[in-house]
Amino acid sequence: MKKLLFATVFAIIPFSAYADDVLVNGYYRNDGTYVQPHVRSAPDGDRSNNYGPSSGNSQLMNPTARDYDNDGTANYLDTNDDNDGYLDNNDSSQYGYR
Numbered sequence: 001m002k003k004l005l006f007a008t009v010f011a012i013i014p015f016s017a018y019a020d021d022v023l024v025n026g027y028y029r030n031d032g033t034y035v036q037p038h039v040r041s042a043p044d045g046d047r048s049n050n051y052g053p054s055s056g057n058s059q060l061m062n063p064t065a066r067d068y069d070n071d072g073t074a075n076y077l078d079t080n081d082d083n084d085g086y087l088d089n090n091d092s093s094q095y096g097y098r
Contacts, residue, residue, distance in 0.1 A: 020044070021063070039063045041076060048079045048088040052095055068095050 020042035027035050038060040041050045051063035052075035059066050066075045069083035079087050081094055088094050 036060055046089065047091075047094055048081075049076050050088075050094075051076050052081055 022040050022042050024035075024038050024040055026037040029035060036057070038054065039051070040063065052066050052068050054060050054063070054066055064074050064076065067073065067078070068075055068081045069078070071078065071083055075081045080091075081088055082091070084091065
């Protein structure tokens, strides 16, 4: 009975719950700027597997489409998101910000 219950619960919970995606609800910053709702990767201390910034509204809820350096490899799979020759975990400006 326990195995059947576990299998049923596992089948009902969407896969994204296991992918460590985090839905961030819209909110206002202290300076009054509104931040739109978006999906981000769960913080884990590894900078190379993050989704990175979105380049438009279409990427807010589709983080796997984010490719900062347009090299065809999504940010979360790219160990050098800005293609500057430095691996993300050792890069002080992972997305080209200085």
